[in-house]
Amino acid sequence: MITLTYIDLAQSPAARRAALRETYGFECACAGCASKPSLSAAEAETAEAEAAAEAAALERHTAAVLKAIDAGEWEAARDQATAGCALASRLYPPSSPALGLHWLRLAKLQVGVRVRVRVRVTAGVRLGFG
Numbered sequence: 001m002i003t004l005t006y007i008d009l010a011q012s013p014a015a016r017r018a019a020l021r022e023t024y025g026f027e028c029a030c031a032g033c034a035s036k037p038s039l040s041a042a043e044a045e046t047a048e049a050e051a052a053a054e055a056a057a058l059e060r061h062t063a064a065v066l067k068a069i070d071a072g073e074w075e076a077a078r079d080q081a082t083a084g085c086a087l088a089s090r091l092y093p094p095s096s097p098a099l100g101l102h103w104l105r106l107a108k109l110q111v112g113v114r115v116r117v118r119v120r121v122t123a124g125v126r127l128g129f130g
Contacts, residue, residue, distance in 0.1 A: 009098065010058050010091040012051035032093075051091075058087045065105065078109040 007019045013033050020028050028034075039047065061084035068077035085102050092099035 005096070008055075009093065009096060010055045010088065012048050012055055014048050015052065015055070054087055054091055058084060058091060061087060062102075065109075069109075074109060074113045078106070078113050081106040081109050 006024055007016055009016070009032065011019065016033050017028060020026060020033075061080050064080040065077050065084060068074070068080060081102070085106050088099050088102040092102075
């Protein structure tokens with residue numbers, strides 16, 4: 001079976017269903033969007049609220065990462081990206097390109113922070129002994 005992602009999978013199931021209905025005119029019946037018959041109405045509502053809160057938290061982390069990058073605050077960007085990857089790993093399927101992009105950004109920040117720290121230490125040594 002081949003599946004196509006039309007929307008952001010980090011959204012809550014209700015938000016995904018609404019977006020697909022409004023934008024593309026169909027009801028998704030995949031396992032991720034389908035309501036769980038074993039849940040009561042109250043449990044389903046709680047699960048929906050938790051999924052929406054996690055999606056919002058991921059958006060906040062992503063915005064904080066980009067803001068820190070723009071400000072040159074690399075350690076802060078790395079820390080936010082680390083937290084964002086943990087959230088994204090819970091929200092996206094393992095093979096999701098969106099999840100891969102979160103991990104790629106974190107990897108680049110980790111390498112960049114190490115290089116910048118090494119350059120600062122080296123520059124400090126040169127200045128201290130020069």
